Amino acid sequence: MRALRRVKAFAPATVANVSCGFDILGFAIEALGDQVTVSFNDEARLRVLRIEGDGGKLPLEADKNTCAVAIHAMLLHLGSRQGMDIILEKGLPLGSGMGSSAASAAAALVAANVLLGEPFTKAQLVPFAMEAERVACGAAHADNVAPAILGGFVLIRDYHPLDLVPLPVPEGLYCTLLHPHLELRTEDARSVLKQQVSLKDATVQSGNIAGLVAGLYQNDLALVSRSLKDVIAEPSRALLIPGFYALRTAVMQEGALGSGISGSGPTIFVMSPSEEQARRVGAVAEALYQELGLGLDVYYSAINRQGAHVLETA
Amino acid sequence: MRALRRVKAFAPATVANVSCGFDILGFAIEALGDQVTVSFNDEARLRVLRIEGDGGKLPLEADKNTCAVAIHAMLLHLGSRQGMDIILEKGLPLGSGMGSSAASAAAALVAANVLLGEPFTKAQLVPFAMEAERVACGAAHADNVAPAILGGFVLIRDYHPLDLVPLPVPEGLYCTLLHPHLELRTEDARSVLKQQVSLKDATVQSGNIAGLVAGLYQNDLALVSRSLKDVIAEPSRALLIPGFYALRTAVMQEGALGSGISGSGPTIFVMSPSEEQARRVGAVAEALYQELGLGLDVYYSAINRQGAHVLETA
Numbered sequence: 001m002r003a004l005r006r007v008k009a010f011a012p013a014t015v016a017n018v019s020c021g022f023d024i025l026g027f028a029i030e031a032l033g034d035q036v037t038v039s040f041n042d043e044a045r046l047r048v049l050r051i052e053g054d055g056g057k058l059p060l061e062a063d064k065n066t067c068a069v070a071i072h073a074m075l076l077h078l079g080s081r082q083g084m085d086i087i088l089e090k091g092l093p094l095g096s097g098m099g100s101s102a103a104s105a106a107a108a109l110v111a112a113n114v115l116l117g118e119p120f121t122k123a124q125l126v127p128f129a130m131e132a133e134r135v136a137c138g139a140a141h142a143d144n145v146a147p148a149i150l151g152g153f154v155l156i157r158d159y160h161p162l163d164l165v166p167l168p169v170p171e172g173l174y175c176t177l178l179h180p181h182l183e184l185r186t187e188d189a190r191s192v193l194k195q196q197v198s199l200k201d202a203t204v205q206s207g208n209i210a211g212l213v214a215g216l217y218q219n220d221l222a223l224v225s226r227s228l229k230d231v232i233a234e235p236s237r238a239l240l241i242p243g244f245y246a247l248r249t250a251v252m253q254e255g256a257l258g259s260g261i262s263g264s265g266p267t268i269f270v271m272s273p274s275e276e277q278a279r280r281v282g283a284v285a286e287a288l289y290q291e292l293g294l295g296l297d298v299y300y301s302a303i304n305r306q307g308a309h310v311l312e313t314a
Numbered sequence: 315m316r317a318l319r320r321v322k323a324f325a326p327a328t329v330a331n332v333s334c335g336f337d338i339l340g341f342a343i344e345a346l347g348d349q350v351t352v353s354f355n356d357e358a359r360l361r362v363l364r365i366e367g368d369g370g371k372l373p374l375e376a377d378k379n380t381c382a383v384a385i386h387a388m389l390l391h392l393g394s395r396q397g398m399d400i401i402l403e404k405g406l407p408l409g410s411g412m413g414s415s416a417a418s419a420a421a422a423l424v425a426a427n428v429l430l431g432e433p434f435t436k437a438q439l440v441p442f443a444m445e446a447e448r449v450a451c452g453a454a455h456a457d458n459v460a461p462a463i464l465g466g467f468v469l470i471r472d473y474h475p476l477d478l479v480p481l482p483v484p485e486g487l488y489c490t491l492l493h494p495h496l497e498l499r500t501e502d503a504r505s506v507l508k509q510q511v512s513l514k515d516a517t518v519q520s521g522n523i524a525g526l527v528a529g530l531y532q533n534d535l536a537l538v539s540r541s542l543k544d545v546i547a548e549p550s551r552a553l554l555i556p557g558f559y560a561l562r563t564a565v566m567q568e569g570a571l572g573s574g575i576s577g578s579g580p581t582i583f584v585m586s587p588s589e590e591q592a593r594r595v596g597a598v599a600e601a602l603y604q605e606l607g608l609g610l611d612v613y614y615s616a617i618n619r620q621g622a623h624v625l626e627t628a
Contacts, residue, residue, distance in 0.1 A: 020520070021520070021524070022517065022520070023517045023520075024517060024520055024521040024524060025524070155521070155524050155525065155528060156521065157521045157522065157524065157525035157537075157540065157541060158518075158521055158522075158525075158540070163525070163540060165524075165525055165528050165537065167528060193513060194513065195512065195513050196510045196511070196512060196513065197510070197511055197512075197513055197516050198509065198510060198511075199507060199508065199509050199510065199511055199546070201516075202511050202515075202516040202519060202546060203336065203337045203338060204472075205516060205520055206334070206335070206336070206337075206338055206519055206520055206523045207338040207469070207470065207471045207472060208471065208472075209520045209523060209524045210335070210338060210339070210469050210471065210479075210523045210524065210526075210527045211469065211471035211472075211477070211479055212524075213524045213527040213528055213531075214469060214479050214481060214527055214531070217527075217528070217531040223471075223479065226471065226472070226477060227471060232513070232516060
């Protein structure tokens with residue numbers, strides 16, 4: 001087999017903090033993602049040659065760019081000083097709460113791993129991507145990078161050691177992503193969280209995440225719908241997103257299964273039992289935001305089951 | 315079909331507060347249970363004719379006896395003034411945390427329901443049994459009565475309205491029940507609970523219950539084992555049970571999957587991947603409690619999958 005010189009990979013956008021799965025559950029979406037091309041160089045260092053589609057906002061420096069940081073963590077683990085060139089094509093908006101940094105890191109890792117002859121399984125790449133999250137967001141969380149790499153729903157049961165549990169994707173489940181035109185700083189979304197919760201709320205949250213997991217296994221969308229409730233993070237964070245509850249009322253009346261804040265926002269995800277339903281939900285949301293005088297981007301997507309994957313090799 | 319005059323039913327002991335499933339998860343055990351015989355009378359009222367095996371501790375009065383209270387709730391729902399006679403044979407110890415009151419109510423309801431020609435499904439009987447729990451324990455909780463009636467693992471996702479989710483029972487799962495000879499009042503077990511928990515602990519608990527549910531569906535006993543951790547109720551309640559942590563260390567070294575407090579204690583349940591393993595765990599526990607100079611009853615049991623059921627009809 002001829003050695004590869006260049007690999008281009010795709011990784012999907014992701015929704016983390018899936019309602020009652022606050023901080024422990026994420027899923028990958030089909031419609032949006034980043035593409036990263038990685039090739040060998042003889043410089044014994046990582047170079048980000050260019051970034052497209054970011055409006056010049058992302059850093060090219062190898063110690064700040066999430067693609068380079070992730071690959072660096074991988075090479076360090078291998079004890080390799082191999083040089084690589086990286087080209088990043090952003091396909092998803094920055095700072096939207098749809099796992100933008102995670103998609104870049106995931107695509108970079110899958111490309112670099114294949115370039116090196118696949119020393120790692122996909123699951124083994126997750127800790128390297130978490131290093132990129134540490135640089136991008138200040139916390140090495142896995143709830144975007146794990147589904148970005150593995151696809152589907154992924155439960156992060158624990159971090160010490162990392163325990164990832166891929167969960168099944170029910171038939172027909174479809175997502176509407178509503179991205180309001182507003183800035184929401186992750187720090188603010190974090191600082192509004194209450195650090196103490198009542199025993200009652202903790203118990204309610206446990207019941208709902210248990211119900212959601214059971215619903216995914218049983219392909220029971222009614223149970224998924226009843227379980228999609230977050231009594232811990234959402235009550236604080238929803239206040240940062242204008243029209244959040246009006247939107248919920250409108251989409252639930254339209255037949256949605258549930259809605260929640262994607263990541264730390266401002267994007268809102270809405271689950272529906274079909275693509276048709278998801279499109280009706282999107283139309284309702286657009287009308288509502290227009291009424292409120294706010295801008296809104298709407299995306300429609302199936303759940304991505306494949307995760308990050310190679311697009312081209314040379 | 316000849317009308318029935320008398321029905322005898324059995325309902326199993328149960329473990330509630332299953333570790334990370336605090337307040338939302340219970341399961342039924344095969345080894346122990348109560349038997350209740352219900353027959354028609356012409357008195358237009360409920361009478362508890364006798365109770366065997368309770369050492370004279372349980373009330374015979376119809377408004378205090380859990381069998382009668384449960385059947386009364388059922389008859390009230392039907393708008394019936396039918397009189398019934400009740401005989402209760404206790405097969406499980408009182409106040410042990412193994413769902414003693416729940417087993418009596420469950421067996422009584424299943425017997426009375428069959429006697430009446432099955433106007434209710436088994437799941438529909440759960441709210442009536444909850445009324446008996448209200449009288450017996452001061453709270454209409456479902457985490458003992460639901461598995462006592464339905465068998466297996468049952469998630470109580472919500473109470474308003476009641477949302478019961480039966481979960482699969484993995485192959486080979488076997489239970490050792492350790493009942494230390496000590497009095498533990500439910501009020502004390504309740505009063506030691508902290509009413510506020512940290513966001514971190516709430517998140518850890520969510521991850522573990524999600525992992526436990528996934529492990530049950532995937533028949534993955536290693537995942538069940540990793541998930542069987544309670545960071546919310548157990549740290550407070552374990553202090554009320556002498557030798558709790560020494561016992562955990564000993565049984566885990568012996569190959570158990572996990573352990574926890576059954577209900578509000580003092581019984582401790584230990585999960586094992588086989589009957590043989592469960593018996594080794596029991597022997598280790600007995601030796602440890604002998605060393606501590608404390609009495610201990612040990613029970614071995616598969617998970618009961620059938621729930622309450624009829625034994626005899628006449």
